[in-house]
Amino acid sequence: MATIKDIAAKAKVSPATVSRVLNYDKNLAVNDSTKRRIFQIAEELHYQKNKKVRKTNLKTIAIVLWCDREQEIKDLYYYSIRTGIEDQAKALGYRVQVYYESDSLDSLDKSIAIVAIGYSQYSQVRLNKIKTAAKPLVFVDEDTLQQGECCVISDFHSSIIEVIDHFLNHGQTKIGMLAGDLHNDYDKDNLLDFRFQGYKKYLQSKNLYDKNNVYVGKFTPDSGYQAMQEMIKSKNIPDALVISNDAMAIGALKAFREANIKVPEDISIISFNDTTAAEFANPSLSSVHVNTQEMGRAGMKILQDLLSDGIKVPYKIVMDTNLILRESSIN
Template sequence: MATIKEIATKAKVSPATVSRVLNYDKSLSVNDTTRKRIFEIAEELHYNKKNSKTRKAKLKTIAITLWCNQYQEIKDLYYYSIRSGIEDQAKRLGYQTHIYYEQDSLDDLDKNVGVIVIGKAQYSKERLNEIERIQKPTVFIDADTLAEGQCCVVSDFHSSVQEVINHFLNHGQKDIGMLAGDLADIYDKNNLIDFRFKDYKRYMTKLNLFDLDNVYVGKFTPDSGYEAIKNAISQRKKIPKGLVVANDAMAIGALKALRENKIRVPEDVSVISFNDTTAAEFANPSLSSVHVDTHEMGRAGMKVLADLLNDGLKVCYKVVLKTQLIFRESSIN
């Protein structure tokens, strides 16, 4: 694990600035470029990336598409880390990469030899049609597209959601809620796009413990997590003893809302989130989180694409990476 001092030294800022940036402190006067550099350095040190020799080969280009812009990307390090893994493995294999953010035109997408799509549910149908239209070898990461005839790399979130709920139950916390994610302004709270929510609802219903009033919704960002929990508290709603949060970014916002309202974590409310990004380690309190090796997801996605490009692979397949629940201060363990 990288220390705040190590990150600060490399970023040429103070340790206090690093701590506040990693906790998404909006009151800190620092520009987006500095924020982005701190997050990038934190992730680089977190994964202890080693310089490796690139194979000598023609530098063919791989397209990486994202559903967000470059500043949204660092608000949830999950996607940044996947991209970093893709780029790391592409370099090892002798490819260069071209990134397409949501605002970028896809007119020259067909100049790339292959495409890696990060996510899927967050894209518009039109955007996905543009990607499909070029008919280049394509791999999806963080989306199960096997049934649609596309190779993909995913993490085993299904069993991890159940593991989190069981952890709460084992500590006598039967009142279990969820802060789920949805990008839409208008959504059906009972049928959210968040696949973690679907697993949560399925398992809680099976246990006869599902209560829609215990479900809160944000947009996968710290601000939205903060607002969702703040609003729930202001409406005099009792926050469940166990809170499952769809990602670390929203969980950090939720922790802030709980702290401001004198709700103790984990004594009053235990919080467990997903992704275990660098920010989870430096949250206040540090976040228990389901570790997803996002960097390795990116590397695996590039390996699958290399199979398609170099071996002419005709059979579609899915790679599933195991997750691990990491316990820290935000939950009773």
């Protein structure tokens, strides 16, 4: 069985650093790339924490994710939401049980309530298991109010308008989008990505929408790179590009750099999430800051409300976003 020392040797960091990263020490001054490397090595070595068996009266909150551990590490957006939920749950005196994509949900009934991150990304079978657990339930990062479920979302409607208006104010009218979709059989004109839905609707209102300017990736740097290679080959280069997350934007920057397409002189880019990667990209990425940890905390606060019978009807919380302008856009 792999130990913390094994991980430390392979990651070329101290065992203390590995221990603090694996225990999500918020006071540890280690960059995200190092954290990702440690988690990836731990996964490769099949590391399992030594859990001491002790009696406890703490009640359990289930956190369900649509992705696996590797995907969560690659895009810290979901990691940040999860840690926000965990922090608030612990502050309220609960313990948490995390369920990733490949984990069985058969033990959900042992938890007193559920926070699910995402909604449309789940298979119908898995979604049914979450709902039929018949526990107080909150969805984070998708609007499920019409489905009769409490939820926490970010105000992507306003932010996408702000991004497009920024481009238009700088004379950039041919505005493309690199949207995200996890499926291979997507309809490029009707993607589930809610950032795309806002983009399409707003550009249509200005008679500027063209589906030929839409490209699709799977929220990863590699997929962003491949999608932009396709765009470059087509020679249909827009003035500006909205990208659904920072991870795909990193891949896009690589494709443009290899093709000698200058950012922002030849094409402006604004992405979403404003993770650490955005600030340290080259050029640094203009990005919409999403308050992911606060989304997680808010989801847990709704659960506490449901558990204490404070609210009898479903409701949603909409979190503010703000556009951070950096070097990848003309400002």
